Amino acid sequence: MAVQPELGTWHLALGTDVVSAEEVLDTPCLVVDEGIMRRNIEEMAAFADGLGVALRPHMKTHKTPQVARLQIEAGAVGATCAKIGEAEALVEGGGVTDVLLAYPTVGEPKIRRLLALMDRAQVAVALDGREAAEALSRAMVAAGKVLKVYVEVNTGQDRAGARAGEEATALAIDLARLPGLRVVGVMTHEGQANAAAPEAIAATALAAGRALVETAAAIRDFGIDVLHVSVGSTPATPYTPTVPGVTEMRPGTYVFNDNTAFRHGRMGPERCAARIVATVVSRPAPERAVLDAGSKTLAMDRSPSHPGHGYVVGHPTVEIARLSEEHGVVVLPPDEPGFGVGDRVEIIPNHICPSVNLMDEIHVVREGRVVETWAVTARGKVR
Amino acid sequence: MAVQPELGTWHLALGTDVVSAEEVLDTPCLVVDEGIMRRNIEEMAAFADGLGVALRPHMKTHKTPQVARLQIEAGAVGATCAKIGEAEALVEGGGVTDVLLAYPTVGEPKIRRLLALMDRAQVAVALDGREAAEALSRAMVAAGKVLKVYVEVNTGQDRAGARAGEEATALAIDLARLPGLRVVGVMTHEGQANAAAPEAIAATALAAGRALVETAAAIRDFGIDVLHVSVGSTPATPYTPTVPGVTEMRPGTYVFNDNTAFRHGRMGPERCAARIVATVVSRPAPERAVLDAGSKTLAMDRSPSHPGHGYVVGHPTVEIARLSEEHGVVVLPPDEPGFGVGDRVEIIPNHICPSVNLMDEIHVVREGRVVETWAVTARGKVR
Numbered sequence: 139m140a141v142q143p144e145l146g147t148w149h150l151a152l153g154t155d156v157v158s159a160e161e162v163l164d165t166p167c168l169v170v171d172e173g174i175m176r177r178n179i180e181e182m183a184a185f186a187d188g189l190g191v192a193l194r195p196h197m198k199t200h201k202t203p204q205v206a207r208l209q210i211e212a213g214a215v216g217a218t219c220a221k222i223g224e225a226e227a228l229v230e231g232g233g234v235t236d237v238l239l240a241y242p243t244v245g246e247p248k249i250r251r252l253l254a255l256m257d258r259a260q261v262a263v264a265l266d267g268r269e270a271a272e273a274l275s276r277a278m279v280a281a282g283k284v285l286k287v288y289v290e291v292n293t294g295q296d297r298a299g300a301r302a303g304e305e306a307t308a309l310a311i312d313l314a315r316l317p318g319l320r321v322v323g324v325m326t327h328e329g330q331a332n333a334a335a336p337e338a339i340a341a342t343a344l345a346a347g348r349a350l351v352e353t354a355a356a357i358r359d360f361g362i363d364v365l366h367v368s369v370g371s372t373p374a375t376p377y378t379p380t381v382p383g384v385t386e387m388r389p390g391t392y393v394f395n396d397n398t399a400f401r402h403g404r405m406g407p408e409r410c411a412a413r414i415v416a417t418v419v420s421r422p423a424p425e426r427a428v429l430d431a432g433s434k435t436l437a438m439d440r441s442p443s444h445p446g447h448g449y450v451v452g453h454p455t456v457e458i459a460r461l462s463e464e465h466g467v468v469v470l471p472p473d474e475p476g477f478g479v480g481d482r483v484e485i486i487p488n489h490i491c492p493s494v495n496l497m498d499e500i501h502v503v504r505e506g507r508v509v510e511t512w513a514v515t516a517r518g519k520v521r
Numbered sequence: 522m523a524v525q526p527e528l529g530t531w532h533l534a535l536g537t538d539v540v541s542a543e544e545v546l547d548t549p550c551l552v553v554d555e556g557i558m559r560r561n562i563e564e565m566a567a568f569a570d571g572l573g574v575a576l577r578p579h580m581k582t583h584k585t586p587q588v589a590r591l592q593i594e595a596g597a598v599g600a601t602c603a604k605i606g607e608a609e610a611l612v613e614g615g616g617v618t619d620v621l622l623a624y625p626t627v628g629e630p631k632i633r634r635l636l637a638l639m640d641r642a643q644v645a646v647a648l649d650g651r652e653a654a655e656a657l658s659r660a661m662v663a664a665g666k667v668l669k670v671y672v673e674v675n676t677g678q679d680r681a682g683a684r685a686g687e688e689a690t691a692l693a694i695d696l697a698r699l700p701g702l703r704v705v706g707v708m709t710h711e712g713q714a715n716a717a718a719p720e721a722i723a724a725t726a727l728a729a730g731r732a733l734v735e736t737a738a739a740i741r742d743f744g745i746d747v748l749h750v751s752v753g754s755t756p757a758t759p760y761t762p763t764v765p766g767v768t769e770m771r772p773g774t775y776v777f778n779d780n781t782a783f784r785h786g787r788m789g790p791e792r793c794a795a796r797i798v799a800t801v802v803s804r805p806a807p808e809r810a811v812l813d814a815g816s817k818t819l820a821m822d823r824s825p826s827h828p829g830h831g832y833v834v835g836h837p838t839v840e841i842a843r844l845s846e847e848h849g850v851v852v853l854p855p856d857e858p859g860f861g862v863g864d865r866v867e868i869i870p871n872h873i874c875p876s877v878n879l880m881d882e883i884h885v886v887r888e889g890r891v892v893e894t895w896a897v898t899a900r901g902k903v904r
Contacts, residue, residue: 164628164630164631164904165628165904166903166904167904198846198847220846220847221847241802241847242802242803242811242862244800244801244802244813244862244863245547245548245800245863247547248547266803266805267803267804267805267862269861269862269863270802270803270862270863273863292805296805296806296809296850297805297811297843297845297848297850298802298803298805298811298848299803299805300805301805329845417627417628418627419624419625419627419653419681420625420649420650420653420681420682421650422649422650422675422679422680422681422682422683422684423679426679428625428680428681430627430903431903433820433821433822433875434875434878434901434903435903437816437821438816438820438821438822438875439816439821460680462680462712463581463603463874463875463878464581464603464604464624464903465680465681467679467680478652479625479627479650479652479653480627480628480652480653480656491846492816492817492821492846495817495846495879496878496879496901496903497901497903498901518817518879518880518881520549520813520814520817520818520847520879520880521547521548521549521550
């Protein structure tokens with residue numbers, strides 16, 4: 139693979155006075171380019187607007203109130219969160235007033251927190267089974283509340299969700315009969331599109347969207363008012379939301395993008411807003427260097443189309459071959475410049491969401507200078 | 522594989538009044554059995570004592586001051602840490618007064634923090650190159666201090682470290698000449714033993730230990746007083762520290778143990794002190810259940826001898842087949858008991874260290890009851 143020198147222009151934080159002055163930022167750390175992030179946010183909002191589809195970003199990617207505010211200001215109708223703790227943090231500080239918990243709510247502690255959250259924001263939950271629904275129904279009746287419910291539909295990912303078609307329809311009918319619950323939508327996470335080869339993403343995503351729309355129609359035939367037909371997943375974004383009948387999209391990664399996104403050919407590193415800045419701490423052999431970013435910083439997710447553990451900006455022939463917790467072992471051409479002890483590199487992680495979850499703060503870079511530091515307040519909210 | 526019913530007796534937190542009462546613990550969460558942990562700590566201390574080898578545990582496994590105190594009280598001579606932030610947290614609250622930073626210290630911010638740490642504890646750093654050493658030498662001279670140095674030796678892991686033999690000896694000679702530094706030891710992390718097949722661990726570890734001892738002898742021939750010959754890695758513990766001439770051992774995982782440890786045949790789950798308690802949140806198909814613990818809780822590390830993402834205690838035929846961030850997709854026999862929505866399971870992670878790093882607290886279980894909650898204060902200290 140030939141070196142692509144133009145990639146070097148997309149360094150965010152290297153070679154600038156502020157960041158290279160180590161008084162300001164020690165490594166490893168997470169920097170986000172404000173300009174790239176804003177462009178990502180605005181273009182996705184315009185894309186959704188052009189389709190007439192509501193944008194409800196999955197906020198697990200950034201877990202940060204300030205980023206939530208930017209998404210809402212750009213037109214997002216609300217937030218998608220997995221765990222209640224994420225929603226609590228983003229309602230608290232992020233201007234989020236409308237939340238879809240795209241995850242089953244199971245167990246008394248979470249039901250109590252859900253009831254409290256409903257006093258502070260509009261909340262809907264996704265459900266894929268009767269047991270969880272019955273417990274929520276009882277709690278809502280006892281509290282004198284009505285909870286909005288999306289039926290989670292499995293369109294091929296085979297994770298959670300009732301199977302598209304008869305199974306999901308039967309579930310929707312049962313849930314609609316439960317007091318205290320109101321079925322208002324259907325949702326799917328077409329994660330199978332992420333796992334597909336790049337040339338198969340479109341067909342996979344479109345099939346998922348059609349299956350969801352057909353399921354919504356089947357549910358409506360039973361008199362249930364399915365207002366929302368909601369699809370997820372950034373890699374499938376160009377396709378699934380375009381299916382007629384889809385009303386809502388929930389991409390997450392687009393706000394920052396990552397190595398998986400651009401390895402899929404949809405963009406270059408100039409659209410990847412988030413980078414881990416790391417320092418070379420050892421150069422034990424000409425063909426090997428060690429970075430201070432390991433799995434405790436980059437996470438261990440693999441990229442489907444790339445063998446290493448992230449993309450080193452400006453060094454396309456360099457591979458982050460192995461990670462241990464604190465060591466990123468880089469294999470490189472012996473004459474590669476920029477890998478002496480003390481040198482810094484920028485890494486675009488394979489999967490930005492788990493990497494953000496490992497960091498306590500985001501350093502925001504504007505025109506090459508760090509201008510703000512934001513706390514990742516929804517980090518670590520596994521409950 | 523046949524069901525092993527006796528494993529069911531090693532549940533820590535299920536079926537007890539306290540933990541199964543959801544008022545106390547919501548899931549996913551990390552519980553540690555105090556009795557198992559204390560036994561692990563005491564037996565390792567006795568093993569080291571019997572060999573006449575100093576025990577300096579790597580504290581990345583627990584990252585928790587209270588556990589550090591137990592290790593010190595049992596006879597550990599001090600702590601091994603990777604990043605300065607871990608050492609700061611454990612000196613602060615964990616009674617640690619002697620630290621080996623088994624990681625190169627590179628860059629001005631870390632050197633400043635190192636100088637401050639030296640005012641609060643005995644500190645040695647591992648170094649594997651001249652550039653980092655020269656910067657530290659200048660800083661120590663300027664501060665009027667002398668820093669103890671271990672030369673990091675590569676005995677076959679090919680991560681960091683100067684190669685055992687001539688390369689490491691030449692480095693030691695150069696470092697010993699630098700003002701402000703005092704070469705006091707050599708260290709290796711024989712991680713290649715972890716990666717080896719179970720039947721090859723012993724030979725791999727013993728070879729690493731011998732190479733390190735020979736390197737220490739070669740360095741001593743040049744008049745350098747190598748006081749410490751230090752080996753690491755829990756899987757290699759039965760072997761490397763037994764090599765004559767080794768003076769110090771730095772196991773980490775032993776305090777909790779994990780799925781990798783017992784899959785290697787060295788122990789059963791009765792020696793695994795730490796478990797993730799998770800709840801079944803979806804049962805979309807007879808052969809598939811979804812747990813509320815995904816990669817954001819269990820981490821993505823694979824176990825060398827096991828295909829899944831952790832061991833479900835009491836359910837040896839159940840496989841955690843796939844993880845996404847918040848979903849653990851379990852493949853199970855359709856008639857497996859205990860996997861209805863709302864049921865709880867205990868999981869022994871493949872690699873306990875990164876899983877602890879993902880959690881904010883440890884719940885300590887004594888005789889089946891949660892008695893304390895400890896903050897993982899050295900969590901997330903990537904710098």
